[in-house]
Amino acid sequence: MSWITKVRNSLATLGKRDTPDNLWTKCPRCQEMVFTRAWEENLSVCPRCGHHGRIGANARFGQLLDPGFTLLPPVSVPENPLNFRDSKKYSDRLKAARASNPHPDALAAAEGAIDGEPVVLAVQDFAFMGGSMGMAVGEAFVRAAEHAIERKCALVMFTAAGGARMQEGILSLMQMPKTTVALRRLSRAGLPYIVVLTDPTTGGVTASYAMLGDVHLAEPGALIGFAGQRVIRDTIREKLPEGFQRAEYLHEHGMVDQVVPRAELKATLARLLNYLTRKDVA
Known part of the structure; x- marks a missing residue:
């Protein structure tokens, strides 16, 4: 040694x-x-x-709502109506998603206030199966709209989704007209609906409640569109412009009213809510 x-x-x-x-x-x-x-x-x-990194519902509630907000109760829908199975059972995929997320599905809602302005705030979480729109998401959205009508306050929706949930087939696509009808009722009640588009907002969500707002805001750099860029490029056989389907591009072309940094969202929403719900305007 x-x-x-x-x-x-x-x-x-x-x-x-x-x-x-x-x-x-x-x-x-x-x-x-x-x-x-x-x-x-x-x-x-x-x-x-x-x-702007992707964040979940609890982070949104904490950043935007005044202290003392209340979560709306989770909805109850059939969990595997088509008995769908690929490499795993759909019910097993739901269990795995719920084990790693604080809410039972991709959309959660809360009642509260933003700088004193009453609001029902609904948030989609991309971390829950890509924020996909299924029966639970559609039902939670309708319940949030109904609660806003009952409380006579605005509905603010934060979208983040990869589209409809394929495991629920046609039932997931039926959430598009279902949520549209709920928004029609909200409009008839004279209550504002504000959408904040976050990264990413795509597919059937974009084709329904994500683009039916009275005001559309978006976070910087958010991907917003219906079909994917590769599908569009291969269909039209043309090179897509720089920044295509990003929030700034949609703002330039009139599909988004304002691109708002996250730090300014609370103040911007409070100002909009004040304008849209004032009772002293003839």
């Missing part, structure tokens, strides 16, 4: 330092590593490039 081996063996072995797995967050756009604490304090927006 050499002298260096003796010295090495005589040294106390230092244990591996425990480092939290969530200490850093990697920005999907600029690929920079950002302290998770700084990321969260900046509302999940990259402080270097301004990329």
